[in-house]
Amino acid sequence: MKHSFQSVGERRPxxxxxxxxxxxxxxxxxxxxxxxVQSELITLAIVELAPNSVVPAHRHHNxxxxxxxxxxxxxxxxxxxxxxxxxxxxxxxxxxxxxxxAGAEGAVVAxxxxxxxxxxxxxxPLPATEPRWPR
Numbered sequence: 847m848k849h850s851f852q853s854v855g856e857r858r859p860x861x862x863x864x865x866x867x868x869x870x871x872x873x874x875x876x877x878x879x880x881x882x883v884q885s886e887l888i889t890l891a892i893v894e895l896a897p898n899s900v901v902p903a904h905r906h907h908n909x910x911x912x913x914x915x916x917x918x919x920x921x922x923x924x925x926x927x928x929x930x931x932x933x934x935x936x937x938x939x940x941x942x943x944x945x946x947x948a949g950a951e952g953a954v955v956a957x958x959x960x961x962x963x964x965x966x967x968x969x970x971p972l973p974a975t976e977p978r979w980p981r
Contacts, residue, residue, distance in 0.1 A: 860884065866892060866980070870971035875901055877948075881977065882966065889959040889966070894978050895919070895948035903945040906965070910938040912957035915979050918949030954979040 860883075869881040869892075877899030880891040889908075895901075895917070903922075913935040920929050921936055923944045928934070938944050954977075 866977050868974070871973075871975065872966060872969045872971055874966065874969070875899070879972065880966070882963070884962050887961060889963045891957045891959070891963070892977065892979070893953075893955045893957060895946075895953045895955070897948060897950055897952040899948045899952070901946040903943055905941050905943045906963075907940050908959040908961060908963060909940050910936075910944075910957055910959050912936050912955050915954040915956055917951050917953030919953045919955065920947045920949070922946070952978075 864883070866881060869883060871879045871881055871894075874880050874893070877896035878893065878901055880893045883890040892915075914930045914932050916932055918929065918931050919934070920927065921944065923936060923938055924942045928936075930936075
């Protein structure tokens, strides 16, 4: 099997092809976990948010694109707030403040970051579990 290497952390091999269930989870915030697929320039995150979990206000140098796969999310970007269900999208430019709160049933979202989220490289992986999506 061919592997590429992550350009951050310990340079562990990353398979070219992989099932989402085999991608380790990473705890980002309380009730917020992500499965990360990284290349040299881009991070793809499938993020699972527990019911009513909060992503606190923050900003980062990465641009961020995302959409809701399932559940609902209340997102505030640079002071503007929107409620999203499946299919809702967002674009966040570098260093723009943002925060989010999952709805009563939680949410699963897909997000893409560029450049890669080097700040997440130091976070410890969690034990493997089945993803909430896809089922």
